[in-house]
Amino acid sequence: MRTRFVLVTAATLTAVVGLLSLGPVAAQAASPGGAAPAAVTAAASTTGWVRLAHLSPDTTGVDVQLTALSGGQVVDSLSNVVYGQVSNYMALPQGTYVVSMAPTGHSMSTPVIQTSINVTAGTPITVAAYGKNADLHSVVFTDDLTPPATGQSRIRVVQASTSVPTVDIATTTGVVVASDAAEGTATPYANVPAGDWMLSLTGANTTSTAQVSLPPGAVSTLFVLDNASGGVTITSVTDASSVGDLPTGGIQTGGGATGVHVAQAGEGSSVVGIGVPVTAAW
Template sequence: MRTRNDHSTMRRLPLAGAALTAALALATGGALTATAAHADPAGGGWVRVAHLSPDTTSVDVRLTGLAGGDLVSELDGVAYGAVSDYIEVPQGTYVVSMVPSGSPDSTAPMVRQSVNILSGQPVTVAAYGRNAELDTKVFSDDLTPPAEGQARVRVIQASTTAKAVDIATTTGVPVTQKAKQGTATGYASVGAGPWTLDVTSDPATSTTRTSQAQIDLAPGSVATLFVLDTADGGLTVKPVVDSAGVGELPTGGIQTGGGGTATEHVGVGNLAGVGVLLLLGVLGATALQRRRAGGATGAR
Protein backbone atom coordinates (compact mmCIF):
# COMPACT_ATOMS: atom_id res chain seq x y z
CA MET A 1 0.00 0.00 0.00
CA ARG A 2 1.46 3.35 -0.99
CA THR A 3 1.79 6.22 1.46
CA ARG A 4 1.07 9.83 0.63
CA ASN A 5 4.78 10.46 0.28
CA ASP A 6 4.96 7.67 -2.28
CA HIS A 7 2.13 9.25 -4.27
CA SER A 8 3.74 12.68 -4.24
CA THR A 9 6.98 11.16 -5.47
CA MET A 10 5.12 9.50 -8.29
CA ARG A 11 3.49 12.78 -9.27
CA ARG A 12 6.93 14.37 -9.56
CA LEU A 13 8.16 11.59 -11.88
CA PRO A 14 8.89 13.20 -15.31
CA LEU A 15 6.49 12.11 -18.02
CA ALA A 16 9.36 11.22 -20.36
CA GLY A 17 10.72 8.83 -17.71
CA ALA A 18 7.34 7.10 -17.42
CA ALA A 19 7.16 6.78 -21.21
CA LEU A 20 10.66 5.29 -21.25
CA THR A 21 9.62 2.71 -18.65
CA ALA A 22 6.65 1.64 -20.78
CA ALA A 23 8.79 1.57 -23.93
CA LEU A 24 11.38 -0.65 -22.23
CA ALA A 25 8.65 -3.07 -21.11
CA LEU A 26 7.33 -3.24 -24.67
CA ALA A 27 10.79 -3.74 -26.14
CA THR A 28 11.54 -6.66 -23.86
CA GLY A 29 8.09 -8.22 -24.23
CA GLY A 30 7.70 -7.99 -20.46
CA ALA A 31 4.89 -6.77 -18.24
CA LEU A 32 4.69 -4.05 -15.65
CA THR A 33 3.61 -5.22 -12.22
CA ALA A 34 1.20 -3.21 -10.08
CA THR A 35 0.54 -4.28 -6.52
CA ALA A 36 -3.13 -4.16 -5.54
CA ALA A 37 -4.41 -2.84 -2.23
CA HIS A 38 -3.67 -5.05 0.78
CA ALA A 39 -1.00 -6.97 -1.19
CA ASP A 40 1.33 -6.79 1.80
CA PRO A 41 -0.39 -8.21 4.89
CA ALA A 42 2.42 -6.77 7.08
CA GLY A 43 3.29 -10.18 8.48
CA GLY A 44 -0.30 -11.41 8.52
CA GLY A 45 -2.28 -14.14 6.81
CA TRP A 46 -5.84 -15.00 5.82
CA VAL A 47 -8.62 -17.18 7.19
CA ARG A 48 -12.00 -18.20 5.81
CA VAL A 49 -14.80 -20.37 7.21
CA ALA A 50 -16.80 -23.19 5.57
CA HIS A 51 -20.11 -24.61 6.87
CA LEU A 52 -20.13 -28.22 5.65
CA SER A 53 -22.54 -29.96 8.04
CA PRO A 54 -25.74 -30.91 6.14
CA ASP A 55 -28.08 -31.24 9.13
CA THR A 56 -26.80 -28.21 11.03
CA THR A 57 -28.92 -25.07 10.71
CA SER A 58 -27.51 -21.70 9.68
CA VAL A 59 -24.87 -20.43 12.08
CA ASP A 60 -23.32 -17.17 13.18
CA VAL A 61 -19.53 -17.30 13.08
CA ARG A 62 -17.22 -15.26 15.27
CA LEU A 63 -13.48 -14.84 14.86
CA THR A 64 -11.76 -13.63 18.02
CA GLY A 65 -8.19 -13.22 19.16
CA LEU A 66 -7.02 -15.92 21.55
CA ALA A 67 -5.28 -13.36 23.72
CA GLY A 68 -7.90 -11.00 25.13
CA GLY A 69 -10.82 -12.43 23.16
CA ASP A 70 -11.27 -9.31 21.02
CA LEU A 71 -13.83 -9.75 18.22
CA VAL A 72 -12.07 -9.60 14.84
CA SER A 73 -14.91 -10.55 12.48
CA GLU A 74 -18.50 -11.78 12.64
CA LEU A 75 -20.54 -13.56 9.96
CA ASP A 76 -24.31 -14.00 10.35
CA GLY A 77 -26.62 -16.58 8.82
CA VAL A 78 -23.99 -18.86 7.29
CA ALA A 79 -25.88 -21.75 5.66
CA TYR A 80 -24.83 -25.25 4.69
CA GLY A 81 -22.34 -25.24 1.84
CA ALA A 82 -21.39 -21.58 2.31
CA VAL A 83 -17.72 -20.59 2.22
CA SER A 84 -16.79 -17.10 3.36
CA ASP A 85 -14.35 -14.72 1.72
CA TYR A 86 -10.85 -14.64 3.13
CA ILE A 87 -10.41 -12.37 6.14
CA GLU A 88 -7.01 -10.71 6.43
CA VAL A 89 -5.63 -10.78 9.99
CA PRO A 90 -2.27 -10.15 11.67
CA GLN A 91 -0.13 -13.16 12.45
CA GLY A 92 -1.21 -14.88 15.64
CA THR A 93 -3.63 -17.36 17.18
CA TYR A 94 -7.39 -16.95 16.80
CA VAL A 95 -10.55 -18.79 17.79
CA VAL A 96 -13.36 -19.58 15.33
CA SER A 97 -16.67 -20.27 17.06
CA MET A 98 -20.14 -21.06 15.69
CA VAL A 99 -23.55 -20.71 17.30
CA PRO A 100 -27.06 -21.15 15.82
CA SER A 101 -28.09 -18.05 13.89
CA GLY A 102 -29.67 -15.38 16.02
CA SER A 103 -28.33 -16.74 19.30
CA PRO A 104 -27.52 -14.26 22.09
CA ASP A 105 -23.88 -13.46 22.77
CA SER A 106 -23.94 -15.64 25.90
CA THR A 107 -24.74 -18.83 23.92
CA ALA A 108 -22.13 -21.56 24.27
CA PRO A 109 -20.57 -22.36 20.87
CA MET A 110 -21.44 -25.63 19.15
CA VAL A 111 -18.05 -25.40 17.44
CA ARG A 112 -14.88 -23.83 18.79
CA GLN A 113 -11.59 -24.18 16.86
CA SER A 114 -8.29 -22.43 17.47
CA VAL A 115 -6.23 -21.58 14.40
CA ASN A 116 -2.67 -20.33 14.16
CA ILE A 117 -2.25 -17.77 11.36
CA LEU A 118 1.25 -17.58 9.92
CA SER A 119 2.71 -14.83 7.77
CA GLY A 120 1.51 -15.11 4.18
CA GLN A 121 -0.47 -18.30 4.81
CA PRO A 122 -4.17 -18.64 3.89
CA VAL A 123 -6.24 -21.29 5.69
CA THR A 124 -9.78 -22.67 5.55
CA VAL A 125 -11.54 -23.58 8.82
CA ALA A 126 -14.30 -26.11 8.08
CA ALA A 127 -17.07 -27.50 10.26
CA TYR A 128 -18.20 -30.83 8.81
CA GLY A 129 -20.00 -34.07 9.63
CA ARG A 130 -23.46 -34.75 11.03
CA ASN A 131 -24.66 -32.42 13.77
CA ALA A 132 -24.46 -35.14 16.42
CA GLU A 133 -20.79 -35.65 15.62
CA LEU A 134 -19.81 -32.18 14.44
CA ASP A 135 -16.11 -31.81 13.85
CA THR A 136 -13.74 -29.08 12.66
CA LYS A 137 -10.52 -29.05 10.71
CA VAL A 138 -8.06 -26.42 9.53
CA PHE A 139 -6.87 -26.83 5.94
CA SER A 140 -3.78 -25.04 4.61
CA ASP A 141 -4.44 -23.42 1.23
CA ASP A 142 -1.84 -23.15 -1.52
CA LEU A 143 -2.61 -20.34 -3.97
CA THR A 144 0.43 -20.71 -6.20
CA PRO A 145 -0.76 -19.71 -9.69
CA PRO A 146 -0.77 -22.39 -12.40
CA ALA A 147 0.87 -22.24 -15.79
CA GLU A 148 -0.74 -20.01 -18.40
CA GLY A 149 -3.97 -21.46 -19.74
CA GLN A 150 -4.26 -23.85 -16.79
CA ALA A 151 -6.15 -23.90 -13.51
CA ARG A 152 -5.32 -25.63 -10.22
CA VAL A 153 -7.94 -27.52 -8.25
CA ARG A 154 -8.16 -29.62 -5.12
CA VAL A 155 -11.02 -31.46 -3.44
CA ILE A 156 -12.32 -31.16 0.12
CA GLN A 157 -14.47 -34.25 0.70
CA ALA A 158 -17.26 -33.22 3.09
CA SER A 159 -19.99 -35.70 2.14
CA THR A 160 -21.40 -37.54 5.15
CA THR A 161 -22.95 -40.33 3.06
CA ALA A 162 -19.87 -41.37 1.06
CA LYS A 163 -16.77 -42.45 2.92
CA ALA A 164 -14.66 -41.84 -0.19
CA VAL A 165 -15.26 -40.47 -3.67
CA ASP A 166 -13.66 -40.52 -7.10
CA ILE A 167 -13.93 -37.46 -9.35
CA ALA A 168 -13.07 -37.37 -13.04
CA THR A 169 -14.14 -35.38 -16.05
CA THR A 170 -16.55 -36.98 -18.49
CA THR A 171 -13.63 -37.05 -20.93
CA GLY A 172 -11.71 -39.32 -18.58
CA VAL A 173 -9.31 -36.86 -16.92
CA PRO A 174 -8.99 -37.89 -13.24
CA VAL A 175 -9.26 -35.16 -10.60
CA THR A 176 -8.99 -37.32 -7.50
CA GLN A 177 -9.42 -40.93 -6.42
CA LYS A 178 -10.58 -42.31 -3.08
CA ALA A 179 -10.83 -38.89 -1.43
CA LYS A 180 -11.83 -39.67 2.16
CA GLN A 181 -14.33 -37.87 4.37
CA GLY A 182 -12.92 -34.83 6.14
CA THR A 183 -9.77 -34.62 4.00
CA ALA A 184 -8.34 -32.25 1.42
CA THR A 185 -6.49 -33.61 -1.58
CA GLY A 186 -3.40 -32.10 -3.12
CA TYR A 187 -3.73 -29.62 -5.97
CA ALA A 188 -3.86 -30.80 -9.58
CA SER A 189 -3.41 -28.74 -12.75
CA VAL A 190 -6.15 -29.00 -15.37
CA GLY A 191 -6.97 -27.11 -18.52
CA ALA A 192 -9.01 -23.96 -17.97
CA GLY A 193 -12.58 -23.86 -19.23
CA PRO A 194 -15.91 -25.60 -18.63
CA TRP A 195 -15.87 -29.19 -17.40
CA THR A 196 -18.50 -31.79 -16.60
CA LEU A 197 -17.47 -33.95 -13.65
CA ASP A 198 -18.51 -37.47 -12.72
CA VAL A 199 -18.62 -37.82 -8.94
CA THR A 200 -18.67 -41.47 -7.81
CA SER A 201 -18.72 -42.85 -4.29
CA ASP A 202 -16.06 -45.50 -3.80
CA PRO A 203 -17.72 -48.92 -4.12
CA ALA A 204 -15.23 -50.40 -1.67
CA THR A 205 -16.52 -48.22 1.17
CA SER A 206 -20.20 -47.54 0.40
CA THR A 207 -23.01 -48.12 -2.05
CA THR A 208 -21.91 -46.83 -5.43
CA ARG A 209 -23.58 -43.60 -6.49
CA THR A 210 -22.66 -41.41 -9.42
CA SER A 211 -23.72 -37.85 -10.10
CA GLN A 212 -22.54 -35.06 -12.37
CA ALA A 213 -21.50 -31.48 -11.67
CA GLN A 214 -20.67 -28.55 -13.92
CA ILE A 215 -17.69 -26.28 -13.27
CA ASP A 216 -16.03 -23.52 -15.26
CA LEU A 217 -12.39 -22.77 -14.40
CA ALA A 218 -10.90 -19.43 -15.44
CA PRO A 219 -7.32 -19.35 -16.73
CA GLY A 220 -4.89 -18.76 -13.88
CA SER A 221 -7.42 -19.57 -11.19
CA VAL A 222 -7.05 -21.78 -8.12
CA ALA A 223 -10.23 -23.45 -6.88
CA THR A 224 -11.45 -25.85 -4.22
CA LEU A 225 -14.14 -28.39 -5.12
CA PHE A 226 -16.27 -29.12 -2.04
CA VAL A 227 -18.07 -32.48 -2.18
CA LEU A 228 -21.44 -32.07 -0.41
CA ASP A 229 -24.63 -34.05 0.19
CA THR A 230 -27.85 -33.30 -1.65
CA ALA A 231 -31.31 -33.35 -0.06
CA ASP A 232 -32.18 -36.62 -1.82
CA GLY A 233 -29.05 -38.41 -0.59
CA GLY A 234 -26.94 -37.81 -3.66
CA LEU A 235 -23.59 -36.09 -4.14
CA THR A 236 -22.78 -32.69 -5.56
CA VAL A 237 -19.71 -30.54 -6.06
CA LYS A 238 -19.55 -26.87 -5.14
CA PRO A 239 -16.59 -25.08 -6.76
CA VAL A 240 -15.20 -22.11 -4.83
CA VAL A 241 -12.61 -19.80 -6.38
CA ASP A 242 -9.66 -19.37 -4.03
CA SER A 243 -7.56 -17.18 -6.31
CA ALA A 244 -8.96 -15.67 -9.49
CA GLY A 245 -7.15 -14.73 -12.69
CA VAL A 246 -6.85 -11.08 -13.75
CA GLY A 247 -7.62 -10.71 -17.44
CA GLU A 248 -5.86 -13.52 -19.31
CA LEU A 249 -2.90 -13.73 -16.96
CA PRO A 250 -2.70 -15.37 -13.53
CA THR A 251 -2.66 -13.42 -10.30
CA GLY A 252 -0.10 -13.94 -7.59
CA GLY A 253 -2.30 -14.01 -4.55
CA ILE A 254 -5.74 -14.06 -3.04
CA GLN A 255 -8.76 -12.48 -4.68
CA THR A 256 -11.68 -11.84 -2.33
CA GLY A 257 -14.91 -9.93 -2.46
CA GLY A 258 -13.44 -7.25 -0.20
CA GLY A 259 -10.47 -6.46 -2.43
CA GLY A 260 -7.68 -8.62 -3.74
CA THR A 261 -4.25 -9.18 -2.35
CA ALA A 262 -2.96 -10.20 -5.73
CA THR A 263 -0.15 -8.85 -7.83
CA GLU A 264 -1.85 -7.71 -11.00
CA HIS A 265 0.04 -8.10 -14.27
CA VAL A 266 -0.62 -5.66 -17.09
CA GLY A 267 -0.13 -7.48 -20.37
CA VAL A 268 1.89 -6.28 -23.36
CA GLY A 269 -1.28 -5.34 -25.23
CA ASN A 270 -2.33 -3.01 -22.42
CA LEU A 271 1.17 -1.61 -22.17
CA ALA A 272 1.10 -0.70 -25.84
CA GLY A 273 -1.93 1.51 -25.22
CA VAL A 274 -0.28 3.04 -22.17
CA GLY A 275 2.92 3.66 -24.14
CA VAL A 276 1.01 5.41 -26.94
CA LEU A 277 -0.78 7.68 -24.48
CA LEU A 278 2.46 8.52 -22.70
CA LEU A 279 4.25 9.18 -25.98
CA LEU A 280 1.46 11.50 -27.12
CA GLY A 281 1.72 13.29 -23.78
CA VAL A 282 5.47 13.76 -24.20
CA LEU A 283 5.09 15.06 -27.78
CA GLY A 284 2.31 17.40 -26.74
CA ALA A 285 4.32 18.77 -23.83
CA THR A 286 7.36 19.25 -26.07
CA ALA A 287 5.33 21.08 -28.71
CA LEU A 288 3.79 23.33 -26.08
CA GLN A 289 7.21 24.18 -24.66
CA ARG A 290 8.47 25.05 -28.19
CA ARG A 291 5.47 27.31 -28.84
CA ARG A 292 6.04 29.09 -25.57
CA ALA A 293 9.76 29.45 -26.30
CA GLY A 294 8.95 30.83 -29.78
CA GLY A 295 6.48 33.30 -28.34
CA ALA A 296 9.00 34.50 -25.80
CA THR A 297 11.61 34.99 -28.55
CA GLY A 298 9.18 36.96 -30.72
CA ALA A 299 8.30 39.19 -27.76
CA ARG A 300 11.90 40.17 -27.37
Protein backbone atom coordinates in the same frame (compact mmCIF):
# COMPACT_ATOMS: atom_id res chain seq x y z
CA MET B 1 -25.20 -12.03 7.03
CA ARG B 2 -22.52 -9.48 7.85
CA THR B 3 -18.99 -9.22 9.09
CA ARG B 4 -16.81 -6.21 9.65
CA PHE B 5 -13.72 -5.25 7.67
CA VAL B 6 -11.45 -2.36 6.74
CA LEU B 7 -10.39 -2.26 3.10
CA VAL B 8 -6.73 -2.04 2.22
CA THR B 9 -6.05 0.03 -0.91
CA ALA B 10 -6.25 -1.82 -4.21
CA ALA B 11 -2.67 -0.95 -5.10
CA THR B 12 -1.34 -2.38 -1.86
CA LEU B 13 -3.40 -5.56 -2.24
CA THR B 14 -2.21 -6.19 -5.77
CA ALA B 15 1.39 -5.65 -4.75
CA VAL B 16 1.17 -7.86 -1.67
CA VAL B 17 -0.46 -10.81 -3.40
CA GLY B 18 1.78 -10.50 -6.42
CA LEU B 19 4.76 -10.79 -4.10
CA LEU B 20 3.26 -13.75 -2.25
CA SER B 21 2.53 -15.52 -5.53
CA LEU B 22 5.82 -14.81 -7.28
CA GLY B 23 8.22 -15.21 -4.37
CA PRO B 24 11.26 -13.37 -2.95
CA VAL B 25 12.89 -12.66 -6.33
CA ALA B 26 9.83 -10.71 -7.44
CA ALA B 27 9.79 -8.91 -4.10
CA GLN B 28 13.33 -7.69 -4.64
CA ALA B 29 12.44 -6.47 -8.11
CA ALA B 30 9.28 -4.70 -7.03
CA SER B 31 10.93 -1.31 -6.73
CA PRO B 32 13.73 0.42 -8.68
CA GLY B 33 15.96 0.23 -5.62
CA GLY B 34 15.83 -3.56 -5.59
CA ALA B 35 13.60 -3.91 -2.49
CA ALA B 36 9.86 -4.00 -1.99
CA PRO B 37 8.20 -0.79 -0.75
CA ALA B 38 8.15 -0.65 3.05
CA ALA B 39 4.33 -0.73 3.27
CA VAL B 40 4.13 -3.82 1.06
CA THR B 41 6.93 -5.58 2.92
CA ALA B 42 5.28 -4.87 6.28
CA ALA B 43 1.87 -6.09 5.09
CA ALA B 44 3.28 -9.28 3.57
CA SER B 45 5.28 -10.06 6.71
CA THR B 46 2.42 -9.64 9.21
CA THR B 47 -0.87 -10.54 7.48
CA GLY B 48 -2.63 -13.84 6.77
CA TRP B 49 -6.06 -14.63 5.33
CA VAL B 50 -8.94 -16.61 6.86
CA ARG B 51 -12.33 -17.64 5.51
CA LEU B 52 -15.04 -19.65 7.29
CA ALA B 53 -17.25 -22.40 5.84
CA HIS B 54 -20.45 -24.12 7.04
CA LEU B 55 -20.36 -27.68 5.62
CA SER B 56 -22.67 -29.54 8.04
CA PRO B 57 -25.79 -30.60 6.10
CA ASP B 58 -28.25 -31.07 8.99
CA THR B 59 -27.14 -28.05 11.03
CA THR B 60 -29.23 -24.89 10.92
CA GLY B 61 -27.85 -21.38 10.61
CA VAL B 62 -24.98 -20.44 12.89
CA ASP B 63 -23.43 -17.27 14.16
CA VAL B 64 -19.64 -17.34 13.97
CA GLN B 65 -17.21 -15.37 16.08
CA LEU B 66 -13.48 -14.94 15.61
CA THR B 67 -11.61 -13.93 18.78
CA ALA B 68 -7.95 -13.13 19.38
CA LEU B 69 -6.53 -15.64 21.85
CA SER B 70 -4.38 -12.94 23.40
CA GLY B 71 -6.70 -10.49 25.13
CA GLY B 72 -9.95 -12.12 24.01
CA GLN B 73 -10.95 -9.32 21.63
CA VAL B 74 -13.62 -10.18 19.03
CA VAL B 75 -12.01 -9.35 15.68
CA ASP B 76 -14.80 -10.51 13.34
CA SER B 77 -18.23 -12.12 13.32
CA LEU B 78 -20.79 -13.56 10.90
CA SER B 79 -24.53 -14.00 11.39
CA ASN B 80 -26.87 -16.79 10.24
CA VAL B 81 -24.41 -18.70 8.06
CA VAL B 82 -26.22 -21.72 6.56
CA TYR B 83 -25.14 -24.97 4.91
CA GLY B 84 -22.96 -24.53 1.86
CA GLN B 85 -21.95 -20.96 2.63
CA VAL B 86 -18.43 -19.61 2.84
CA SER B 87 -17.33 -16.16 3.94
CA ASN B 88 -15.07 -13.79 2.07
CA TYR B 89 -11.45 -13.91 3.18
CA MET B 90 -10.54 -11.78 6.18
CA ALA B 91 -7.00 -10.40 6.45
CA LEU B 92 -5.73 -10.70 10.02
CA PRO B 93 -2.43 -10.08 11.80
CA GLN B 94 -0.36 -13.19 12.35
CA GLY B 95 -1.32 -14.91 15.60
CA THR B 96 -3.65 -17.40 17.28
CA TYR B 97 -7.44 -16.98 17.16
CA VAL B 98 -10.46 -18.89 18.46
CA VAL B 99 -13.34 -19.67 16.07
CA SER B 100 -16.68 -20.25 17.84
CA MET B 101 -20.02 -21.28 16.29
CA ALA B 102 -23.41 -21.15 18.00
CA PRO B 103 -26.99 -21.50 16.70
CA THR B 104 -28.16 -18.21 15.23
CA GLY B 105 -29.37 -15.88 17.97
CA HIS B 106 -27.89 -17.97 20.82
CA SER B 107 -25.15 -16.92 23.22
CA MET B 108 -21.54 -17.56 22.26
CA SER B 109 -20.88 -18.54 25.88
CA THR B 110 -21.91 -22.11 25.01
CA PRO B 111 -20.74 -22.69 21.42
CA VAL B 112 -21.63 -25.95 19.67
CA ILE B 113 -18.15 -26.07 18.20
CA GLN B 114 -15.00 -24.15 19.00
CA THR B 115 -11.46 -24.44 17.69
CA SER B 116 -8.23 -22.46 17.77
CA ILE B 117 -6.40 -21.55 14.57
CA ASN B 118 -2.98 -20.14 13.79
CA VAL B 119 -2.86 -17.35 11.23
CA THR B 120 0.48 -17.29 9.44
CA ALA B 121 1.74 -14.30 7.51
CA GLY B 122 1.23 -14.63 3.77
CA THR B 123 -0.89 -17.79 4.04
CA PRO B 124 -4.64 -18.09 3.24
CA ILE B 125 -6.62 -20.77 5.10
CA THR B 126 -10.19 -22.09 5.08
CA VAL B 127 -11.72 -23.09 8.44
CA ALA B 128 -14.70 -25.43 8.04
CA ALA B 129 -17.27 -27.12 10.27
CA TYR B 130 -18.37 -30.42 8.72
CA GLY B 131 -20.15 -33.67 9.54
CA LYS B 132 -23.60 -34.40 10.92
CA ASN B 133 -24.95 -32.18 13.68
CA ALA B 134 -24.63 -34.90 16.33
CA ASP B 135 -20.91 -35.25 15.59
CA LEU B 136 -19.58 -31.93 14.35
CA HIS B 137 -15.92 -31.56 13.47
CA SER B 138 -13.71 -28.65 12.48
CA VAL B 139 -10.84 -28.68 10.02
CA VAL B 140 -8.36 -26.14 8.67
CA PHE B 141 -7.31 -26.31 5.02
CA THR B 142 -4.26 -24.42 3.77
CA ASP B 143 -5.11 -22.68 0.49
CA ASP B 144 -2.16 -22.64 -1.91
CA LEU B 145 -2.62 -19.90 -4.50
CA THR B 146 0.48 -20.62 -6.56
CA PRO B 147 -0.62 -19.83 -10.14
CA PRO B 148 -0.64 -22.55 -12.81
CA ALA B 149 1.20 -22.42 -16.11
CA THR B 150 -0.25 -20.53 -19.07
CA GLY B 151 -3.47 -22.12 -20.30
CA GLN B 152 -3.78 -24.24 -17.17
CA SER B 153 -6.10 -24.13 -14.17
CA ARG B 154 -5.19 -25.35 -10.68
CA ILE B 155 -7.68 -27.39 -8.64
CA ARG B 156 -8.14 -29.49 -5.52
CA VAL B 157 -11.11 -31.39 -4.05
CA VAL B 158 -12.59 -30.96 -0.56
CA GLN B 159 -14.73 -33.98 0.36
CA ALA B 160 -17.43 -32.70 2.75
CA SER B 161 -20.31 -35.06 1.91
CA THR B 162 -21.72 -37.14 4.77
CA SER B 163 -23.60 -39.44 2.37
CA VAL B 164 -20.51 -41.34 1.25
CA PRO B 165 -17.28 -42.02 3.20
CA THR B 166 -15.03 -41.65 0.16
CA VAL B 167 -15.42 -40.47 -3.43
CA ASP B 168 -13.64 -40.85 -6.74
CA ILE B 169 -13.85 -38.03 -9.26
CA ALA B 170 -12.73 -38.20 -12.87
CA THR B 171 -13.48 -36.44 -16.10
CA THR B 172 -15.76 -38.22 -18.55
CA THR B 173 -12.63 -38.72 -20.68
CA GLY B 174 -10.96 -40.68 -17.87
CA VAL B 175 -8.63 -38.10 -16.29
CA VAL B 176 -8.56 -38.80 -12.51
CA VAL B 177 -9.21 -35.73 -10.35
CA ALA B 178 -9.54 -37.45 -6.94
CA SER B 179 -9.22 -41.04 -5.76
CA ASP B 180 -10.65 -42.34 -2.47
CA ALA B 181 -11.06 -38.79 -1.11
CA ALA B 182 -12.25 -39.22 2.50
CA GLU B 183 -14.77 -37.03 4.34
CA GLY B 184 -13.17 -33.97 5.91
CA THR B 185 -10.05 -34.04 3.73
CA ALA B 186 -8.63 -32.04 0.85
CA THR B 187 -6.66 -33.52 -2.03
CA PRO B 188 -3.36 -31.99 -3.19
CA TYR B 189 -3.64 -29.31 -5.87
CA ALA B 190 -3.15 -30.35 -9.48
CA ASN B 191 -2.81 -28.48 -12.76
CA VAL B 192 -5.32 -29.27 -15.51
CA PRO B 193 -6.07 -27.68 -18.88
CA ALA B 194 -8.43 -24.73 -18.45
CA GLY B 195 -11.96 -24.96 -19.81
CA ASP B 196 -15.34 -26.57 -19.17
CA TRP B 197 -15.07 -30.04 -17.64
CA MET B 198 -17.71 -32.72 -17.22
CA LEU B 199 -16.93 -34.60 -14.02
CA SER B 200 -18.15 -38.01 -12.91
CA LEU B 201 -18.34 -38.76 -9.17
CA THR B 202 -18.64 -42.25 -7.74
CA GLY B 203 -19.01 -43.36 -4.14
CA ALA B 204 -20.78 -46.01 -2.11
CA ASN B 205 -24.09 -46.65 -3.92
CA THR B 206 -24.04 -43.29 -5.68
CA THR B 207 -22.94 -41.76 -8.94
CA SER B 208 -23.40 -38.24 -10.28
CA THR B 209 -22.06 -35.88 -12.89
CA ALA B 210 -21.40 -32.16 -12.83
CA GLN B 211 -20.00 -29.61 -15.22
CA VAL B 212 -17.50 -27.09 -13.86
CA SER B 213 -15.78 -24.17 -15.53
CA LEU B 214 -12.09 -23.81 -14.76
CA PRO B 215 -10.74 -20.47 -16.01
CA PRO B 216 -7.14 -20.17 -17.26
CA GLY B 217 -4.77 -18.95 -14.57
CA ALA B 218 -7.29 -19.63 -11.79
CA VAL B 219 -6.96 -21.61 -8.58
CA SER B 220 -10.19 -23.41 -7.61
CA THR B 221 -11.59 -25.75 -4.97
CA LEU B 222 -14.17 -28.39 -5.91
CA PHE B 223 -16.47 -29.04 -2.93
CA VAL B 224 -18.32 -32.36 -2.65
CA LEU B 225 -21.54 -31.75 -0.68
CA ASP B 226 -24.82 -33.48 0.11
CA ASN B 227 -27.92 -32.51 -1.85
CA ALA B 228 -31.60 -32.45 -0.90
CA SER B 229 -32.37 -35.84 -2.44
CA GLY B 230 -29.82 -37.75 -0.38
CA GLY B 231 -27.16 -37.78 -3.07
CA VAL B 232 -24.05 -35.71 -3.63
CA THR B 233 -23.16 -32.69 -5.70
CA ILE B 234 -19.94 -31.00 -6.85
CA THR B 235 -19.54 -27.24 -6.88
CA SER B 236 -16.56 -25.09 -7.79
CA VAL B 237 -15.10 -22.13 -5.89
CA THR B 238 -12.62 -19.84 -7.59
CA ASP B 239 -10.11 -19.07 -4.83
CA ALA B 240 -7.97 -16.79 -6.99
CA SER B 241 -8.76 -15.85 -10.56
CA SER B 242 -5.32 -14.81 -11.82
CA VAL B 243 -1.77 -13.94 -10.79
CA GLY B 244 -1.83 -10.96 -8.44
CA ASP B 245 -5.36 -11.59 -7.15
CA LEU B 246 -6.16 -11.96 -3.50
CA PRO B 247 -8.11 -15.07 -2.53
CA THR B 248 -11.80 -14.72 -3.28
CA GLY B 249 -14.68 -15.97 -1.15
CA GLY B 250 -17.92 -17.78 -1.67
CA ILE B 251 -19.05 -21.22 -2.73
CA GLN B 252 -20.80 -20.80 -6.03
CA THR B 253 -22.20 -22.88 -8.86
CA GLY B 254 -20.16 -21.17 -11.54
CA GLY B 255 -16.50 -20.45 -12.02
CA GLY B 256 -16.57 -16.67 -11.65
CA ALA B 257 -14.59 -14.95 -8.93
CA THR B 258 -16.36 -13.03 -6.19
CA GLY B 259 -15.54 -9.74 -4.53
CA VAL B 260 -12.61 -9.47 -2.14
CA HIS B 261 -12.56 -7.73 1.21
CA VAL B 262 -9.62 -7.73 3.53
CA ALA B 263 -8.82 -6.86 6.90
CA GLN B 264 -9.07 -5.55 10.29
CA ALA B 265 -12.35 -3.93 11.28
CA GLY B 266 -14.88 -1.74 9.55
CA GLU B 267 -17.06 -2.61 6.57
CA GLY B 268 -19.83 -5.17 6.09
CA SER B 269 -19.48 -8.18 3.80
CA SER B 270 -21.73 -11.08 2.87
CA VAL B 271 -21.39 -14.82 2.56
CA VAL B 272 -22.41 -16.66 -0.57
CA GLY B 273 -24.30 -19.96 -0.79
CA ILE B 274 -24.87 -22.69 -3.36
CA GLY B 275 -28.49 -23.55 -2.63
CA VAL B 276 -28.51 -27.19 -1.49
CA PRO B 277 -31.53 -27.37 0.87
CA VAL B 278 -31.46 -30.14 3.45
CA THR B 279 -33.28 -30.95 6.66
CA ALA B 280 -31.63 -28.96 9.44
CA ALA B 281 -31.59 -29.54 13.18
CA TRP B 282 -29.78 -28.62 16.36
